[in-house]
């Protein structure tokens with residue numbers, strides 16, 4: 085099981101990553117049961133080779149984002165189980181229906197809230213992070229608790245529960261939960277497309293891709309190039325050092341030192357800038 089703090093971080097980055105527009109902004113809300121049914125329908129479509137429409141409902145996009153983080157075996161279990169469905173990897177919570185206090189929901193409000201979330205995540209992912217401004221903002225956050233609501237007109241009372249919180253407060257809460265779980269360092273931004281992600285394993289802060297095959301292969305290509313450039317630099321300086329040796333002995337020495345085949349060495353040498361006789 086992944087801890088609740090982890091899922092708080094995943095919900096946060098998933099919300100930051102989805103594409104919100106006039107066509108889909110009303111489709112953010114989802115409940116636990118729906119999400120599982122959606123996952124089944126979604127994988128069914130994928131398996132059948134059918135494509136999805138251009139404009140996905142937001143809950144489907146969120147389910148897609150979160151599916152990446154579910155433990156593989158358990159998700160498969162969830163897909164295969166036909167009986168009562170009780171063990172899922174994310175909390176069975178419905179997202180808040182309201183966006184802000186005292187304001188009517190609109191696409192612009194939702195986008196503004198997403199922008200704010202992205203700015204906060206960018207601050208968290210910054211190389212030299214200054215937590216002070218964000219922590220000051222979050223100081224106002226209160227955990228939603230059940231409180232008594234009294235309606236004088238009907239003389240009725242009710243307990244207002246956590247689901248009544250606004251989305252703004254909910255997002256604050258996700259950020260606070262992630263902080264308390266010590267996971268701020270696990271949030272990162274894909275250097276290729278700018279999407280946010282959560283490290284599945286704790287570890288040092290290294291550049292990671294968002295998980296899309298496109299970003300991953302671009303990043304791998306960058307890494308290979310960096311490695312090759314570093315090697316070229318070493319070869320260039322070594323070549324300079326042993327430049328008085330006859331060419332074939334020089335090649336032999338280089339191959340031994342850098343453990344290269346003849347072919348590999350010649351390929352690398354071809355990339356070195358031409359050097360005049362010294």
Ligand SMILES: [Zn+2]
Pocket residue numbers: 274275276277278279293294295296299
């Ligand atoms: Zn990416």
